Amino acid sequence: MxxxxxxxxxxxxxxxxxxxxxxxxxxxxxxxxxxxxxxxxxxxxxxxxxxxxxxxxxxxxxxxxxxxxxxxxxxxxxxxxxxxxxxxxxxxxxxxxxxxxxxxxxxxxxxxxTVLFAPEDLALVKGDPGERRRFLDELITARSPRMAGVRSDYDRVLKQRNTLLKTAALARRHGGRQLDLSTLDVWDQHLARVGAELLAQRLDLIAALQPLADKAYEQLAPGGGPVGLEYRGSLGELPAGAAAGGASREELYGLLSEALGQARRSEIERGVTLVGPHRDDLLLNLGELPAKGYASHGESWSYALALRLASYDLLRSEGxxxxxxxxxxxxxxxxxxxxxxxxxxxxxxxxxxxxxxxxxxxxxxxxxxxxxxxxxxxxxxx
Structure with a gap:
């Protein structure tokens, strides 16, 4: 291409x-x-x-x-x-x-x-979780363009759900009438369904990316690894095999639905959705330690470059x-x-x-x- x-x-x-x-x-x-x-x-x-x-x-x-x-x-x-x-x-x-x-x-x-290397890539290692979520989701979409629609649907549902939660929180704080939250169950189902697809794609991507990132880091900084990619979700512990891309959409849907139910009281108090892929992070480990906060400037650069090289190798292997x-x-x-x-x-x-x-x-x-x-x-x- x-x-x-x-x-x-x-x-x-x-x-x-x-x-x-x-x-x-x-x-x-x-x-x-x-x-x-x-x-x-x-x-x-x-x-x-x-x-x-x-x-x-x-x-x-x-x-x-x-x-x-x-x-x-x-x-x-x-x-x-x-x-x-x-x-x-x-x-x-x-x-x-x-x-x-x-x-x-x-x-x-x-x-x-495209696979783009830029000075901004240092934020993949040193920046906020949003930088790493964006990295995962853009690569997911590059692998499967239909995921652009899934991401758009998730953002839309999340926005609607947050609006409802914020309205409920404000009414509660100001002693207003109790709102009918029956529609929240519907939004929960939508969020869990679309979120499960997004989560499954992320887990599958990380499993495919892990060996390629480790190889790329060794090529850039021989003897400096290994590197480890670990998904840290808002659902707590995932089912056995999920981290390797082995969880089904239905399993993840069930976990998300359950987690949303458990978090509902806190969400109504705070007026925001506390569970879902928008709250997750990709932990980057170097050896036994997290790269963020422990890796040197040079090691952080090598890690960021390794993630981009791994992305390139993955896309190239898929045509x-x-x-x-x-x-x-x-x-x-x-x-x-x-x-x-x-x-x-x-x-x-x-x-x-x-x-x-x-x-x-x-x-x-x-x-x-x-x-x-x-x-x-x-x-x-x-």
Missing amino acids: HVTHLSLADFRSYARVEVPLGPGVTAFVGPNGQGKTNLVEAVGYLATLGSHRVSSDAPLVRKGAERAIVRASVVQGERQQLVELELNPGRANRARINRSSQVRPRDVLGILR NEPVLVLDDVFAELDARRRERLAELVAPGEQVLVTAAVDEDVPGQLAGARFAVSGGTAEKVRP
């Missing part, structure tokens, strides 16, 4: 730019603040419908513009597709595939898959090798980690790199070069 052409209109700093691409390594080089990351961010957005830098679409639209367009031609084997997204902050985004009639934005998921994106990563690494990472990613079908200066791009990643400056990207080396 690779992108053959990227076209942007009113995206970030670009009024308009056309970037021809091809297999192998392409590096975007230029001073900070000139738009290098904006280019690879656009590629990542087409793959995930989200940015690795911001949580909303508004910052992605160039100042003074009403909308932004991101368009790319993507090759998968013998098949070529043109995918286009129109970003409309405050309104529904639009999507097209092969210039056909409008489709839902999430229908483009799966046409392009359609993803595009690798390395956004200003090499400047953050010491010489040894820089060389090891370059060696591991160099064979990728398509590798996109950003760097402030040519010297930050390792020799193993020789290939096409674009000079990026002032909203332009000019090819300087084939």
